[in-house]
Structures are given as structure tokens and as C-alpha cells.
Amino acid sequence: xxxxxxxxxxxxxxxxxxxxxxxxxxxxxxxxxxxxxxxxxxxxxxxxxxxxxxxxxxxxxxxxxxxxxxxxxxxxxxxxxxxxxxxxxxxxxxxxxxxxxxxxxxxxxxxxxxxxxxxxxxxxxxxxxxxxxxxxxxxxxxxxxxxxxxxxxxxxxx
Numbered sequence: 001x002x003x004x005x006x007x008x009x010x011x012x013x014x015x016x017x018x019x020x021x022x023x024x025x026x027x028x029x030x031x032x033x034x035x036x037x038x039x040x041x042x043x044x045x046x047x048x049x050x051x052x053x054x055x056x057x058x059x060x061x062x063x064x065x066x067x068x069x070x071x072x073x074x075x076x077x078x079x080x081x082x083x084x085x086x087x088x089x090x091x092x093x094x095x096x097x098x099x100x101x102x103x104x105x106x107x108x109x110x111x112x113x114x115x116x117x118x119x120x121x122x123x124x125x126x127x128x129x130x131x132x133x134x135x136x137x138x139x140x141x142x143x144x145x146x147x148x149x150x151x152x153x154x155x156x157x158x
Contacts (some may be wrong), residue, residue: 040078047090053113055089057082 011104029036049055054063061071075082090112097108101140106117 008027038074039078039085040079042075042082042085043089046085050086050093050112052091055086055113064155 041064042060045060046055048061048114052058052103057068057071061068064071066074072082075085094108097103098105101108101142109117
């Protein structure tokens with residue numbers, strides 16, 4: 001943690017330009033690629049969190065430097081719930097792994113921290129576009145688009 005004395009924080013900056021600050025602030029607010037909504041920022045972080053196992057509310061709140069209660073309240077202010085964002089993030093990551101890797105369904109389920117493959121149930125729920133590849137010893141999905149809208153996304157940690 002970095003701590004400054006109050007006098008340093010209140011000191012005037014020599015050469016500061018309030019007009020330039022205003023222009024830069026408005027440009028930063030409108031910058032493409034930077035999520036303006038808090039829930040979008042959480043989505044972005046959760047995609048790596050679901051793979052690393054840091055997809056619980058307490059860990060996410062810590063990353064955003066706030067209490068878990070404030071974290072959940074900020075999401076609620078935008079009409080979002082943490083549980084729904086985790087489910088959505090798992091679905092997005094699962095779809096990406098199914099479409100772009102040769103990982104088995106079991107490996108993908110494990111990487112997303114499901115307790116077992118039956119909790120994940122991707123091949124049966126994803127439909128014919130995601131059938132196991134021919135001749136695979138372990139279930140692997142064939143390339144192409146996988147419709148995972150019906151995959152049940154469940155939390156496995158208590």
C-alpha cells in the first residue's frame with residue numbers, strides 16, 4: 001500500500017492545465033474497449049477468474065478494492081447478480097475451450113472447477129454440433145460452432 005501525507009495530495013501541480021484535464025477525462029470516458037459499466041468490468045476479470053479458481057465474490061471484491069457487500073450492491077445497481085455473471089463467464093470460457101482447443105470434455109470440466117464431468121454435461125447438452133470427435137479415447141468435441149446455451153452452469157464450491 002502506498003501512503004502519502006495529506007499535504008502532498010493537496011499540493012498544486014505546477015503546469016497543470018484544467019482544460020486539458022477536462023478533454024482527457026472525456027476522452028478516457030469514451031475510449032473504446034474500456035468497459036464503462038461495473039458489471040462489464042467484472043465480466044472481463046471473471047473470464048480469467050473462472051480458470052484460476054478465483055471466481056468467488058470475496059476474491060472479486062478484493063480485486064476491485066471493496067467489500068463484498070459493496071461489490072454485490074454495485075452489481076445490483078446495474079441489475080446484475082454475481083452468480084449470473086459467474087455462470088455467464090463459465091459459459092463463455094467453456095465455449096471458447098470447446099471450439100478452439102483439443103481438450104477433452106473432462107479436462108474442460110476440470111479446468112472450470114466442476115466436481116465431475118456429469119455436472120458439466122457439455123456433449124449431451126450442447127447438441128449435435130458438439131459431438132465427441134471420431135475415434136477419440138476420451139470425449140473430445142468436433143471442431144465447429146458449439147451451442148452451449150443449455151449447459152447447466154453450477155457452482156461446485158460451498
